[in-house]
Amino acid sequence: MNTFLVSARHEMLNTRRARTAHLLLIVFIGMVIASSVIGWVTNQTVTGVYEKVVADGLTTAPNPFTGVSPLYYAGNAVIYVLLIGSLMAIVLGVQATLRDRKAATVDLVMSRPVGSAARLLGQLAGLGVVLAAVIGISFSVSWIIISIINGAPLGWADTGRVVAFGLVSWVLLTTFALLGMLTGLRSKQETTALLVPFVIWSAVAFVLPQIGTAARPVSLLNPVPAGSSTGGYFDVVSTITGPLSLTEQFKRASSIILQDTNVTGDATSSILILLAFLAVMTVVVVATPRHRMRSGLHE
Amino acid sequence: MTNLAIATDKLSKSYGSKVALDALSLDVATGEIFGLLGHNGAGKTTTVNLLTTLLEPTQGDAEVAGHSVTGDAMGVRRSIGYLPENVQFYDHLTLTENLRFFAQLSGLRRPDQRIRDVLHILDFDGHDRQRLGTFSKGMRQRVGIAQAILHAPSVLFLDEPTSGLDPEGVRTLRETIVRLNSEFGMTIFMNTHLLSEVTKTCTSIGILRGGTLVHQDTLARTLAAFPGEDSLEAIYFQLESEPVS
Numbered sequence: 001m002n003t004f005l006v007s008a009r010h011e012m013l014n015t016r017r018a019r020t021a022h023l024l025l026i027v028f029i030g031m032v033i034a035s036s037v038i039g040w041v042t043n044q045t046v047t048g049v050y051e052k053v054v055a056d057g058l059t060t061a062p063n064p065f066t067g068v069s070p071l072y073y074a075g076n077a078v079i080y081v082l083l084i085g086s087l088m089a090i091v092l093g094v095q096a097t098l099r100d101r102k103a104a105t106v107d108l109v110m111s112r113p114v115g116s117a118a119r120l121l122g123q124l125a126g127l128g129v130v131l132a133a134v135i136g137i138s139f140s141v142s143w144i145i146i147s148i149i150n151g152a153p154l155g156w157a158d159t160g161r162v163v164a165f166g167l168v169s170w171v172l173l174t175t176f177a178l179l180g181m182l183t184g185l186r187s188k189q190e191t192t193a194l195l196v197p198f199v200i201w202s203a204v205a206f207v208l209p210q211i212g213t214a215a216r217p218v219s220l221l222n223p224v225p226a227g228s229s230t231g232g233y234f235d236v237v238s239t240i241t242g243p244l245s246l247t248e249q250f251k252r253a254s255s256i257i258l259q260d261t262n263v264t265g266d267a268t269s270s271i272l273i274l275l276a277f278l279a280v281m282t283v284v285v286v287a288t289p290r291h292r293m294r295s296g297l298h299e
Numbered sequence: 300m301t302n303l304a305i306a307t308d309k310l311s312k313s314y315g316s317k318v319a320l321d322a323l324s325l326d327v328a329t330g331e332i333f334g335l336l337g338h339n340g341a342g343k344t345t346t347v348n349l350l351t352t353l354l355e356p357t358q359g360d361a362e363v364a365g366h367s368v369t370g371d372a373m374g375v376r377r378s379i380g381y382l383p384e385n386v387q388f389y390d391h392l393t394l395t396e397n398l399r400f401f402a403q404l405s406g407l408r409r410p411d412q413r414i415r416d417v418l419h420i421l422d423f424d425g426h427d428r429q430r431l432g433t434f435s436k437g438m439r440q441r442v443g444i445a446q447a448i449l450h451a452p453s454v455l456f457l458d459e460p461t462s463g464l465d466p467e468g469v470r471t472l473r474e475t476i477v478r479l480n481s482e483f484g485m486t487i488f489m490n491t492h493l494l495s496e497v498t499k500t501c502t503s504i505g506i507l508r509g510g511t512l513v514h515q516d517t518l519a520r521t522l523a524a525f526p527g528e529d530s531l532e533a534i535y536f537q538l539e540s541e542p543v544s
Contacts (some may be wrong), residue, residue, distance in 0.1 A: 006403040017391045104387045108446060111351045111381040112404045113373045294353065 003118040004125065011096055011126025018095060024088040025134055031080040032138035036145035039073030043149055070150045070158055071258045074142055074165065078254045081169045082205065082247050089131060089173040090197045093180020096123045097293075098193050101184070106294040116290045124178065124282065131173045139166045164257045171274045172250045176201065178281035185288050188298045208245035249273045304329045304454050304486035305350060309359035312345050319345040321510040322359065327503070329453075332480050332487045334497040334518075336535060337507035343490040344384065346507070347458050350488070351381045364453045377406065380447030380485075384459040386439060388446075390432030394423065397431055398446055405450035417445050421475065437468030444475055448485070455479065457489035461496055469493070473500055494531045506538050514538045 015021045043065055050063045097120075100106035109119065143162055147153045154162065179197045187193035242248065253270035255263040305327035312320040320342040327333045337343050348354040350363055352372040360367055366374030388397050395414060402410030418427060421441050426434075434442065440460065447455055460476070461469045473496060479485045491497060497504060497518070504521060506514040514521070518531075525534045 003404060006400065010400050013392065013396065014389065099389075103389065104383070104385070105389060107353055107381070107383045108386070108388075108401060109404060111353055111376060111379065112401070113376040113406060114404055291354075 003114045004122040007119050007122025008126040008129065011123045012129055014095075014099065015092060015126070015130045021092060021095065021130075024084075024091055028080070028084050028088050028134060029138045029141070031084050032077045033141045033145070035076035035080055036073050036142040036149075038076060040145055040149045043073070069259045070146050070154055071161055072260075073146045073149055074139075074162065074258055075255075075260060077138075077142060077165075078251055078258070081172065081254075082250060085135075085169065085173050086176045086201055086205070086247075087198070088134075089127075089176040090180040090201060091194070092127055092130065093177035093182075094184040094193050094197065095180075096127055096177075097181045097184030098187075098190060098297075100293070101295065101297055102190060104296075110290065110294055116288065116293055117286045119293075120181070120286050120288060121282075124174075124181065124285065127177045127181075128170070128174055131177065132170055135166045135169050135173070139163075139169075161257050161259065165254055168250065168253050168257065168271060168274065171271075171278050172246065175246065175274070175278045175281050178278070178285050181285050182281070182288075185285070185292055188295075190297060204245060205247040208241045209248045243273050246274065246277055302329055303327065303362070304331070305333075305361065305363050305488060307350070307359065307361040310346075310349055310356050310361050311358040312342075312349060312354060313357045318510050320349065323507075323510075323512050325505055325512055325515050327486060327488060329486050330480070330484060331503050332476065332501045333489070334501035334504045335488065335490045335507060336492075336494070336497065336504060337490075338539070340509075341507040342510040343507055344458055345510075347381075347456050347488070347490055350375075351379060351456055352376055377450075378453050380450070380452035380455045382440075382443040382447045382455075382457045382460055384462055384490075386443035388431040388439065388442065391430060393428050393430055394418070394434075394442065395427040397442070398449060401446040402449040407450055410449065413449060417449055420478075421445050437464050437471065440464060440468065440472060441475065444472070444479075448479060448483075451483070452485065454486045454488065457487065457491075459490055459492065461491065461493050469496065476500055494535055498531050506535065508539055513541065 047063060047065060050059075053059050100109060110116075139162055143154060143159065146162075176197070179200060183193045183196045187196060249270040252263060252265075253267040253274065256265065256267040256270075303326050305325070307323050307325050309322040309324055310320060311318070311322050323342075323346060335343050335346060345354065349356050349368060350361055352368050352375050356369065360369050362368070363375045364378035366372075366378060368375055389400075392400075395411075398414045398417070399410055402414060407413060415427075418424060421444060423438075423441070423445070426438075431439065431442065440463075444457075444460075447457075457476070460472055464472060476487060476489070477500060480487050489501075501518050503517045504515070505512055516524070521534060522531065525537070528534045528537065
């Protein structure tokens with residue numbers, strides 16, 4: 001078995017055994033499932049009130065949920081992927097590369113016929129499988145709950161959209177896992193290895209969008225991306241910083257995939273930007289010199 | 300060179316202006332147990348790190364099992380086993396899971412039978428599903444030996460293998476080292492502070508001082524060359540304090 005496959009399997013095994021990873025995975029899966037449940041409860045409550053109002057003869061208007069896309073109920077998952085999923089991916093990424101440096105097992109690994117690029121790509125592949133499994137489980141449960149709300153299994157088209165949303169989520173989370181791997185390799189202390197990617201994540205998730213969408217700052221925590229103001233300073237800044245805001249690109253792509261009526265247009269450019277970030281981060285991490293992988297921590 | 304397991308040629312390592320190892324030229328014959336002695340900071344660990352390709356030399360070269368550390372690092376890594384000082388493992392994984400990972404990284408396709416054999420050799424029967432975090436220091440050091448010999452390397456590097464062990468652990472490890480050499484023909488290169496262990500284990504020695512090799516010979520010839528001295532310790536301090544020629 002080659003270094004790539006051995007490292008990938010080892011990464012999966014380590015994640016399966018790590019308590020922090022367990023906790024984060026449970027929280028993430030729980031929140032994504034909760035987003036569908038919240039949608040379900042909202043539907044039940046509003047429909048209940050609506051039926052009572054109709055029975056009392058107070059309205060003839062249609063039920064507000066009539067005609068709503070079944071995927072509406074998955075909309076809240078966008079923000080959970082963005083917030084909890086990204087943090088989970090960062091922690092998994094940091095653990096992956098910091099583990100060997102922290103436990104000094106790196107010398108046992110690097111004294112074997114192991115190429116640094118194959119080793120790092122293997123670790124990344126292992127993390128990618130873990131993240132895919134997490135997304136797969138949470139979105140499968142979401143699919144079931146939405147089908148229950150809908151009264152019938154989701155059709156092929158809608159199922160395809162849920163799968164596409166899962167793929168876009170995987171690209172985002174893997175990019176953040178790579179950010180964690182990078183700081184796990186480069187930082188001199190464990191605390192900075194965790195702190196630096198969180199600061200970068202905060203900037204990407206909160207500061208960059210704020211610069212371009214200051215006209216509607218409260219939109220930052222909404223699943224729906226905010227439209228930038230038209231004309232003037234904010235428009236110019238938004239044009240420059242927009243592509244850099246990974247999270248805004250994710251929100252935009254996800255909203256279009258999930259047929260959110262508030263967002264129009266094509267998701268292609270946003271998905272390409274997400275893929276470009278993934279590719280660049282992969283190259284940066286894999287190019288890490290061998291001696292850097294075995295550098296000690298100053299603690 | 301064919302009879303040599305290790306041959307270094309002016310092997311040097313500097314960190315900026317600090318010279319950690321200065322033009323080291325030493326030979327270790329196949330089948331020997333070689334002990335590299337020296338004070339802390341003498342360059343022993345740097346030497347092992349260079350010979351195991353964990354570090355790249357600033358100047359010079361070395362051949363380990365016929366492979367150049369600068370030209371064929373992968374060949375060197377395929378031929379060696381390495382036990383670092385204060386060896387650490389993945390404590391949340393079991394003994395077998397740890398060993399399987401290192402065996403597969405060394406290129407073993409189906410390592411489970413080999414792992415069972417090595418665990419038997421090192422008297423670990425019944426511990427295979429135990430997590431490493433529960434092992435004592437002595438047991439961990441033997442696991443360190445186990446991971447180093449899984450792929451049956453021709454040269455085994457041990458960096459302070461008895462560090463932190465109690466007398467029983469030291470004795471067990473010594474017996475293991477001698478057995479690996481006599482039964483499996485492994486050439487063993489070890490750094491150590493324990494001169495009493497060198498006397499009981501090594502067939503030849505080298506002494507490093509400030510990154511420079513000040514002595515290299517077989518243990519028997521070294522002892523014979525100092526008839527007035529009654530211990531290796533006295534000889535070591537005498538050689539260690541002589542001016543470098």
